[in-house]
Amino acid sequence: MCRNIKTLHNFKPPATHEEIHASALQFVRKLSGFAHPSKTNEPAFERAVDEVAEAAWRLIDSLQTSSPARDREVEAAKAKARARERFATS
Numbered sequence: 001m002c003r004n005i006k007t008l009h010n011f012k013p014p015a016t017h018e019e020i021h022a023s024a025l026q027f028v029r030k031l032s033g034f035a036h037p038s039k040t041n042e043p044a045f046e047r048a049v050d051e052v053a054e055a056a057w058r059l060i061d062s063l064q065t066s067s068p069a070r071d072r073e074v075e076a077a078k079a080k081a082r083a084r085e086r087f088a089t090s
Contacts, residue, residue: 009060012069017053020060024053
């Protein structure tokens with residue numbers, strides 16, 4: 001789907017409201033096809049972002065796991081290594 005939307009569940013420290021809002025914004029942008037909606041569509045766009053963020057927050061808050069929380073820095077390093085490998089020139 002959208003590579004800019006990151007997994008936010010089971011991290012230490014937990015996902016912030018800003019991270020959830022940013023993911024909701026990316027999701028609504030992808031669905032609508034608008035990076036920046038027109039003035040006419042702006043209220044619907046912003047309402048959708050708020051509703052998706054609220055649903056995402058409820059989801060993340062209600063999920064349970066027996067796995068230990070993941071470290072953000074370790075996961076970021078893994079992602080960078082995967083990107084280097086994917087985009088490496090032979």
